[in-house]
Amino acid sequence: LPWPPRLPPFRLAGYPAARMPRESQADRKKRALRIVRKLARAYPDADCALHYESPFQLLMATILSAQCTDKMVNSVTPELFRRYPDAKALANARPADVEKLIRPTGFFRQKTRSLIAASSDIVEKFGGEVPRTLEELTTLRGVARKTANVVLGNAFGVPGLTVDTHMKRVNGRLGLTRHEDPVKIERDLMELVPEKDWTMYSHHVIHHGRECCDARKPRCEACPIREECPWPGSAKARAASRRPARKKKAARR
Numbered sequence: 001l002p003w004p005p006r007l008p009p010f011r012l013a014g015y016p017a018a019r020m021p022r023e024s025q026a027d028r029k030k031r032a033l034r035i036v037r038k039l040a041r042a043y044p045d046a047d048c049a050l051h052y053e054s055p056f057q058l059l060m061a062t063i064l065s066a067q068c069t070d071k072m073v074n075s076v077t078p079e080l081f082r083r084y085p086d087a088k089a090l091a092n093a094r095p096a097d098v099e100k101l102i103r104p105t106g107f108f109r110q111k112t113r114s115l116i117a118a119s120s121d122i123v124e125k126f127g128g129e130v131p132r133t134l135e136e137l138t139t140l141r142g143v144a145r146k147t148a149n150v151v152l153g154n155a156f157g158v159p160g161l162t163v164d165t166h167m168k169r170v171n172g173r174l175g176l177t178r179h180e181d182p183v184k185i186e187r188d189l190m191e192l193v194p195e196k197d198w199t200m201y202s203h204h205v206i207h208h209g210r211e212c213c214d215a216r217k218p219r220c221e222a223c224p225i226r227e228e229c230p231w232p233g234s235a236k237a238r239a240a241s242r243r244p245a246r247k248k249k250a251a252r253r
Helices: 025-042 055-064 070-083 087-091 095-105 108-126 145-155 165-174 182-192 195-211 232-242
Strands: none
Touching: 025 182, 025 195, 055 070, 055 108, 055 145, 070 095, 087 108, 095 108, 145 182, 145 195, 165 182, 165 195, 182 195
16 A cells, blocks of 8 residues: 555644655555665765764764754864863862853853763763763763664764754755654665665755755755655746746847
């Protein structure tokens, strides 16, 4: 049977989601592979935007990136890491001192608690070294699957899908998922995207979401994957690109 069945339009992360194409799982998997390849060609330089020199630094930076731009995180982490270069140092930090350093990132009190708690767990449970598995990383306080996958994919080379707001929006518009829950979205993508591409696919989609597939006004006319996208704006852009150019009328003298 074709998947999914006909359903009324649904909403994804506050935005109307694309009407899902009637295609088999095998066809959807082929389309997903074309999307993976086209995004890789369109954004060959896409990479982790957070600045870090160790797994510990990447973990802390990723915790700080919640509800905050990577640019802002990169502006505060140099001083944070200079004063607290490892898990032991940050585990013993005074909360007020950390709060002062990371205040510009927002939610600084909660983030301070998460930074210190995760650092304490690393020291007490893992001898001061950031663990290398999803199961172990998610035992750290303040660390969920998204953060764990960022660390695994970028610091340890273990493929992982990072489901952030861009991944939710873009994959929903592409019709590769019909869920809002990050774990369910991750599972859908794991079925469609080759495992070896998980980390880079996340980077490419996130970059695409920032550069082209804007939340409020996607630039479908400039989209490198519009031929694979069921989003209504992509359909209009495809039609416009195939329409022959109108000849200009000669000016009257």
